Amino acid sequence: MKKGFWRKLTVYVLLIAMVVTGLATSGTFQKTQAETVSSVTVHYKGTYSAPNIYYWNLNGDNNKPVSWPGVQMKAESDNWFGYTFSNTQSVNLIFNQNGSQTADLHRTSGEWWYKNNQWYQYNPEITADSITVHFKSPWDGAKIYYWNLQPSGSTTTWPGGDMTPEGNRWYKYTFSESTQVNLIFNYNGKQTSDLTRTKGEWWYKDNQWYESNPETYVTPTPTVTPAPTKTPTVTPTITPAPEKGIDFRDETIYFVMVTRFYDGDSNNNVHCWDEVAAMKDSNDPAWRGDFKGLIEKLDYIKALGFSAIWITPVVKNMSGYDYHGYHAVNFSEIDPRYESDDATYQDLINAVHEKGLKIIQDIVLNHSGNFGEENLYPLFTKDETQEDTADTIIRIDEGKLPDNYDTLPPAQQYQARLYAMKEDTQDTENIYHHEKSLSWEGYTVQTGQIAGDCVDLNTENPAVSDYLINAYRSYINMGVDAFRIDTVKHISRLTFNKEFIPAFKAAGGEDFFVFGEVATRYRQVWNSNIPAISTPFYTWAETLAYPWSDTATNMNSTFQHWNDNQNVSDQPVSRNHLLTGNTYRTPDKSTSSGLGVIDFPMHWNFNNARDAFRVGVDGDQFYSDATWNVTYVDSHDYAPDGAPENQRFAGSQDTWAENLNLMYTFRGIPCIYYGSEIEFKKGAVIDAGPTKPLSETGRAYFGDNIEGSITVTDYAEYTNATGAMATALNHPLSLHIQRLNKIRRKIPALRKGQYSTEGVSGEMAFKRRYTDTKTGVDSFVLVSITDGAAFSGIPNGIYKDAISGDVKVVTDGKLTIPRVGKGNMRIYVLDLPGNPAPGKIGNNGAYLK
Known part of the structure; x- marks a missing residue:
């Protein structure tokens, strides 16, 4: 009894010390941020002759400095009006007059002009270059x-x-x-x-x-605001924050499940509590890959031609089967099972940047695991001095669990934890949603518990959203380049637009890329014809005003928001993805929520490229701007419908090649799941849970396939590949991906261009263009995948094919491409002044030739 008491007392003391340390660290971060506070200047021109500006959430804080309708703006020349927020990095605002108003808007530091529902970084009426x-x-x-x-x-x-x-x-x-x-x-x-x-x-x-006078920055008296949580341990050297102006459409993404990729340090290998005996008796523990292993194999990823790496969640987890990272017990701490003495998370971020790559951190906002959250809702912590087992976790619940919890059978312990987390009498601060039911097609899909190890956080509670924002902001400060958000469909879009997206943009800059998983698993764009749980819905900014303050008000608003978005016919449409004839249009960014999405409708149709292409062309109007969609064939969760969906993609190799051709030339950002380049575990069940060894699933350990070394000189440019790595890089699909990455990097229209099928006869054929007068880029391309196509009404000139090197001179606005066979395609690039067509890019392979 005394031994247990003193052990617990020691842990409590350690926890207090950690919290105090976290507060001090957090204060340091806060002070640093305060020293770089700048100003936000906005100019308005429109239908209002004497506009007011209402504003709130200055610097991401939940504040309301003025009452509606705000303050009057200062008249400027040419019917412009201006207002400056001093000592401000970010602000939410609404222009209004006499009961009429704009949508909810958001700006970060700098000078901005707003006209015709669109923001500009310069006065749009100054037309002369x-x-x-x-x-x-x-x-x-x-x-x-x-x-x-x-x-x-x-x-x-x-x-x-x-x-x-x-x-x-x-x-x-x-x-x-x-x-x-x-x-x-x-x-x-x-x-x-x-x-x-x-x-x-x-x-x-x-x-x-x-882009603005740096001496308009001010240095206010630093305010150290204690945070309620620990911050991640950060090494002294931190890579610079992403530079302003990064466009993530320039990237291609390699998706890695860190624990299953490469083992760089066997000392941190750990078996999950619930691993089957076949795994516990082997040298393949679920927690096997680590940050050190990933650092060692960054050259392999760059040799494939990828420029960004999406990694599964890195925060501290606790559950019986948590190697994937989606069962958090502490959002503000890195799980030690990833790290080594010489390979922390900060070391990984730095190493990624040193290779010229970007890192995407997978984050969870919807839920924690079912063991609470060490800071937000403490129930348990781990005894880091003991082996990681279910028997060595320590209660810190302060009476929320029954006194006899330790003697209960596991099933009853689980129910006791849920009772502590989801009952009004226990969770009196509403940290979690207390909904007991779940309807996948009803409002409770956003308030109910989606799985046993995923207890739904009440993200409408300011205490919860503030904690999550502060936790994840610290990773942005460490240099993370983008976020992928898990389980987006289970949180109201209103909560994203009011809380998370503005906060992440304020921390990482307006161009900080955030995209999410809206897992609709539906062949059509609209999920059961319910907009509020459909993929494109989350890409839009709000057009109606909803009250937003305390937990009850916010929950009422999200419920009203759900009811207001039940009809597909009421949803907006966009032409941001489309060319006007052959001309690139300036996209209307004011309609965007700032949240990109994984293109689940295309993913679900990728059993073949034709179905995926068709759902894209037919459904793109329902996204704010579909050119930002992230596209993939399969992942750690699903393959396409009928592929079958529960197996790593089992289609033929030429089907893979054809799918990749579409992903790399059609709008969107291509993403490949680790091992797909060699058809790794083709046809294996993706996720069997703890019912069979991971080696028999689609989440098997990949490291054996990339042993060896390599010298990388650029993306998809390398020499001296040895061992299994050389074999992997010479796989037909791997070579196919390497060439596609080279082609996409050299042709801007394939990365950021709008598209059109107007004047195009062909099943998978389209034209794309991207124009940027600031940088002098003008890129126009014709794409025909597999079947051939006829183009009419196109600009005259010299077109060069990036696949074969063929040259065609167009004098009558017409160009015809013959059928080239499954897995092959043609990409004819127009020679333009200052933007010469590159001609043939890369070497012929099994499919591209």
Whole structure:
């Protein structure tokens, strides 16, 4: 009795120390953030002649500084109105006048213009192309030397002309009617390095470019706000935050289940509590792969040509079968079973960035495991000094569990935990939803418990959402480049739009990419014709205002939101994915929620590429912008409908190749699940739970297939591959993927282009274009997969095929492509000024030839 008492007392003391440490660390993070607070300036032009601006959630805090309708905006020239929020990094706002209002809007630090329901980073009424540069001179003056000024091509003579002084050692120069320039700032023999800028206004200080004056930043008195949780352990060296302007459509994604990928440190291998005897008696524990192993094999992933890695959740888990990471017991702590002394999570993030790759962290907001959450709802913690078994966990429930809990059979212990987490008398702060039923087609799909190990968090409770936001914000601060969100369908879109998406964008920047899993498992776009649980629904911003404050108000609003979105006919449509004829249109970003989605309708139809293509073309209008959809054939959960869905993709190899051709050339961001490049565990059951060894499932250990070494020089460019890794890289599908990655990287239209089937005759054929006047990019391409196609009404010019190198000269607006066979395709790129067609890319393989 005394031994148990002292052991528990020791644990409590350790917990208190950890919490105190976490508070101190959190305070440090808070102070750092406070020192970089800037301002948000917004300009409005529209139908309101004297607009007010109502605002709330300054800097992501749940505050309401003004009452409706807000404050009057300041009149500017040309019927523009402006307002500046000082000491502010982010804000939610509504422009309004006399009862009329815009949608809920959100902006981060910088200067922004709003017109025709669209945000701009420059005044959209300044139509003349120009480049304005401001230079903070470290010298007594400033000159500017320039060359290759576009479109004129003019060059000045050294040392160039005088810049206009602006005060405080700032100097200014404007290039009128210009879109791009190379330049050097200099004075009396001293100079900067060679620089380049495109259309817009730019500030250069201390060897760094800015999109707004960096000296408008202020340094308020740091406010250290204690957080209620521990923060992750961070090594001293942290990689820089993602730079502003990253477009994740430029990436392709390799999806890794960390524990099953590669074992770099056998000392952290752990068996799950519920592993079958066949696994416990083997050298293949469920917790086998780790961060160190992933770091060691980053070159393999880059050799395949991928530029981003999606990893399964890294937070601390607790359940009988938790190797996958989706049963959290502490969202603010990294699970130690992933880490080694020389390979922490921070080390992994740094290593990924050093390879020129990006890291996507899988996160869970919908639920915790059924052992509570160590900070948010403490029931249990682990005794880290003991072997990880069900018998060594420690109660910290403070009387929420029955006194005889330890002597109850496992089934009754489980019921006792659920009772503690889901009963009004126990969970008095409503940390969890207390709904006892679950209807997959009803509102309780967002409040009920979806699985035994997934207890539904009350994300409408500010205490819950704030805790989750603070926990995940710390990973953004560590350098994570994007989030994939699990089980999105089980949380109201309103909660995402009010809480999570604005907070993540505020922490990571407006371009921080967030996409989610809306697991509809339905061949049509609309899930049982219920918008509120359908994939495209989550991509839209709100158009109606809902009250949002305390838990009861928020839950009432999400219920009303559900009822307001029951009819497909009431849902908006978009043309952001479509060309206008052959011309790229400026997409309307104001309609977007900021949340991308995994394209489940396409995924569910990928038993063959034709069905997937058809559901995409027919359904893309229902997404805010389908060019941001993440596409895959199979995953750690499902294969396509009829493939069959519970097995790793079992289709023929040429079906795989054809599916990949569509994924890499049609709109969206391609994603491949680990091992698919060699048809790893083809036809194996994806997830059998603890009923059979993982080695017999689609989640088997992959490491044996990538033993060896390699020298990587660029994406899909390498030499000296050895061992099993060399064999894997020479698999026909692997070579197919490598070439597709090369092709996509060289043709911007395949990454970010809008598409059209207008004037196209062919079953899987389309044209795409992407134009960016700021960078001078203009890319136009014709794609025909397998069956051939006839294109009419296209621009005349020289077209070069990226697959065969064939050249066609079009003089009558028509081009015909013959059938090339399953797994093959043609990609004809138009030669355009400043954007030459690349010709043949890569070498012929089993399918692309």
